[in-house]
Amino acid sequence: MSKFGGAPKCPLCAKSVYAAEKKLGPGGKDYHIACLVCTTCKKSLDSTNLCENENKPYCKACYGKNFGPKGFGFAAGGSMMHTQ
Ligand SMILES: [Zn+2]
Numbered sequence: 754m755s756k757f758g759g760a761p762k763c764p765l766c767a768k769s770v771y772a773a774e775k776k777l778g779p780g781g782k783d784y785h786i787a788c789l790v791c792t793t794c795k796k797s798l799d800s801t802n803l804c805e806n807e808n809k810p811y812c813k814a815c816y817g818k819n820f821g822p823k824g825f826g827f828a829a830g831g832s833m834m835h836t837q
């Protein structure tokens with residue numbers, strides 16, 4: 754019963770992720786904080802702007818550009834408002 758490497762592997766760089774530097778990313782996997790950046794613009798991501806598509810991380814802006822705003826309430830434009 755020997756288990757090697759208790760630390761999970763970062764899907765992006767394939768190196769071990771230790772507790773101090775890990776961040777839950779797309780697919781419920783552990784990523785390095787430094788690795789978890791937007792696939793398109795390389796902006797660093799945190800829980801407030803992290804989006805995912807096919808297990809790849811994107812920021813909200815790029816996600817909206819690439820995949821459309823489905824699932825997100827874009828309140829800023831106000832076009833969804835129909836007050837009567
Ligand atoms: Zn990594």
Ligand SMILES: [Zn+2]
Pocket residue numbers: 791792793794795796811812813814815816
């Ligand atoms: Zn981005």
